[in-house]
Amino acid sequence: MSDASELTIRPATEADLPAIVAMLADDPLGATRESPDDLAPYVAALKRLSEDPNQHVVVAVRAGRVVGTLQLTIVHGLSRQGATRSVIEGVRVHADERGSGLGTRFIEWAIEQSRADHCSLVQLTSDATRTDAHRFYERLGFTGSHVGFKLSL
Numbered sequence: 001m002s003d004a005s006e007l008t009i010r011p012a013t014e015a016d017l018p019a020i021v022a023m024l025a026d027d028p029l030g031a032t033r034e035s036p037d038d039l040a041p042y043v044a045a046l047k048r049l050s051e052d053p054n055q056h057v058v059v060a061v062r063a064g065r066v067v068g069t070l071q072l073t074i075v076h077g078l079s080r081q082g083a084t085r086s087v088i089e090g091v092r093v094h095a096d097e098r099g100s101g102l103g104t105r106f107i108e109w110a111i112e113q114s115r116a117d118h119c120s121l122v123q124l125t126s127d128a129t130r131t132d133a134h135r136f137y138e139r140l141g142f143t144g145s146h147v148g149f150k151l152s153l
Helices: 016-025 040-049 100-118 131-139
Strands: 008-011 055-062 064-075 084-093 121-125
Touching: 008 100, 016 040, 016 055, 016 064, 016 084, 040 055, 040 100, 064 100, 084 100, 100 121
Parallel strands: 084 121
Antiparallel strands: 008 055, 055 064, 064 084
């Protein structure tokens, strides 16, 4: 395990995509939906996201190596008196970094960035099977206040 203080969080670049996609694919859920052998769709997606000022796709780097990633989306809305909220998605920490404090530092970064973007609420979803992740988010102050639904198109 490494010391989380040695961590740099920065915007993701195309050069980071092999490491990002490998982390997305490195679990039972991701293994069925990610394709590390074909980076073209990820390159196109990162280009779209990088052009949108309401999207922050970032990586955590330690000793020159990408060890984590997340996406923070800023959503402007009408509810809650026109509040702006952020949505944290795609949080991944490299397997050999789990337990190092990196995940906590990463979520703290997302909360700080949300404040800087004038958000009044930070929200995230986590697959119902990821019980360890649920405990982690609850420890950081998040509450399981909603039931999520999705429809594949």
